[in-house]
Amino acid sequence: MSSVLPTSGPAASPAVSGTPVASPVASGLGTPAFSPLYQQIKALLLQSLQAGEWLPGQAIPSEVELAARFRVSQGTVRKAIDEMATDNVLVRRQGKGTFVATHAERATQFRFLRLLPDDGTAPQLQRRLLECRRMRAPAEVARLLALSSGEAAVQVRRLLLAPEGSELRPVVLDDIWLPGTLFKGLTAERLQAWRGPMYRLFEAEFNVHMIRAEEKLRAVGASATEAALLAVREGEPLLSVERLAYTYGDRPVELRRGLYHTAGHHYRNELS
Numbered sequence: 001m002s003s004v005l006p007t008s009g010p011a012a013s014p015a016v017s018g019t020p021v022a023s024p025v026a027s028g029l030g031t032p033a034f035s036p037l038y039q040q041i042k043a044l045l046l047q048s049l050q051a052g053e054w055l056p057g058q059a060i061p062s063e064v065e066l067a068a069r070f071r072v073s074q075g076t077v078r079k080a081i082d083e084m085a086t087d088n089v090l091v092r093r094q095g096k097g098t099f100v101a102t103h104a105e106r107a108t109q110f111r112f113l114r115l116l117p118d119d120g121t122a123p124q125l126q127r128r129l130l131e132c133r134r135m136r137a138p139a140e141v142a143r144l145l146a147l148s149s150g151e152a153a154v155q156v157r158r159l160l161l162a163p164e165g166s167e168l169r170p171v172v173l174d175d176i177w178l179p180g181t182l183f184k185g186l187t188a189e190r191l192q193a194w195r196g197p198m199y200r201l202f203e204a205e206f207n208v209h210m211i212r213a214e215e216k217l218r219a220v221g222a223s224a225t226e227a228a229l230l231a232v233r234e235g236e237p238l239l240s241v242e243r244l245a246y247t248y249g250d251r252p253v254e255l256r257r258g259l260y261h262t263a264g265h266h267y268r269n270e271l272s
Contacts, residue, residue, distance in 0.1 A: 038079040041070055045080060049089070049100065049209075050248035056102035056203045060090065063098075089211050101211070102203060115172065115260055116268050117162065124163055125171070127198075130229075131157040132188040134180055141177045144244055145252050152180030156191065159229060162265070170230045171265055177255040182208055208253055213245040217267070220259070230261050239267060 035043075045060075054060045063081065067074040081098055084090040091099050116123060137145065137153035147153065160172035178186070183206055194201045202208040220240045227234040239260040247253045260267065 037072060038076045038083070041066075041072060041076055042080040042083055044070065045084065046089070046248055052207065054100050056100050056209060059097045059099050087212065102200070114267050114269055115262075115265050118264055118266055125160040126162075126168060128159040128161060128170075129156070129188060129191050130159060131155070132186065132191055137177065137180075141255055144255050145177065145179055147179060154178040154180055154183045154186050156186075164264070169264075171261050173226060173229050173259045175257045179253060182206060182253060202254075209247050210245045210254065211247060213243050215244075216242045222259070226259055230259065232261055236261075238262075241267070 045066075048054060060066070061069070063074050063077045066077045070077070081090060081092075085092050085098070088101050091101050093099060115125075132154065134152055134154055136150055137147050139149070141147075141153060142149060142151060145153070154177070156174070156176040156178070158174050158176070159170045160174065161168035162171045163169075183202075186206070190205075191198075191201075199210050202210065218240050220238050221235040222230060222232055222238050224234050226238070227236065230238070232238075239262050241256075241258045241260060243254075243256040243258070244252055245254040245256065
């Protein structure tokens with residue numbers, strides 16, 4: 001089925017045609033790469049999400065409505081939505097429709113946290129904020145977050161603690177860096193008062209949605225300062241996890257460097 005420009009909504013500007021169009025990225029042989037029609041629809045839907053047409057937790061229009069909006073087949077829309085659901089950008093609910101993924105849902109609260117107790121129970125980590133300050137982003141942080149030289153960033157340092165008998169034991173020391181322009185008004189008081197997942201705070205109050213992340217893992221020895229905070233011996237092995245999280249448009253919006261004490265926990269990932 002051929003199509004024409006959408007006539008309404010934030011996704012209305014790019015053209016959608018029945019024939020695959022050339023991508024701005026050329027192939028290694030110097031010939032154009034082509035984008036299938038469902039990928040064009042996916043791009044338009046992502047633009048609508050980025051523009052805030054549908055907020056986290058809200059339902060998007062039905063496949064029939066989207067097919068009429070973009071003047072393509074329902075099957076083309078379904079294929080685009082299927083891929084976005086696989087990417088955890090959208091969530092299908094049987095009999096209810098398709099919704100924008102949100103970190104408010106228990107199933108997605110710990111999507112980026114892979115540290116699990118060895119006994120197989122669900123993670124029950126509690127936060128202890130150590131610091132929240134605005135400062136000029138260090139050069140390496142600015143590079144990873146695509147910030148200009150000297151641009152402001154917010155640094156958050158916190159501990160995550162797990163129950164051990166009647167006490168709480170620190171298991172993660174997080175250093176989190178955020179672009180200052182996106183997180184104006186983020187303060188220690190605001191973080192202390194928030195009771196839900198941190199990524200839900202970012203969604204609800206700063207309109208920043210974490211949709212994917214890349215991680216680097218290595219083994220390190222605890223420094224004196226890190227050992228004191230994690231209640232371990234200096235030099236004790238820790239798992240270093242550096243995570244760069246992205247929002248729509250593949251924009252980096254969070255750099256997180258965590259040190260994991262894995263005496264009673266393990267890092268778990270599923271490969272397919």
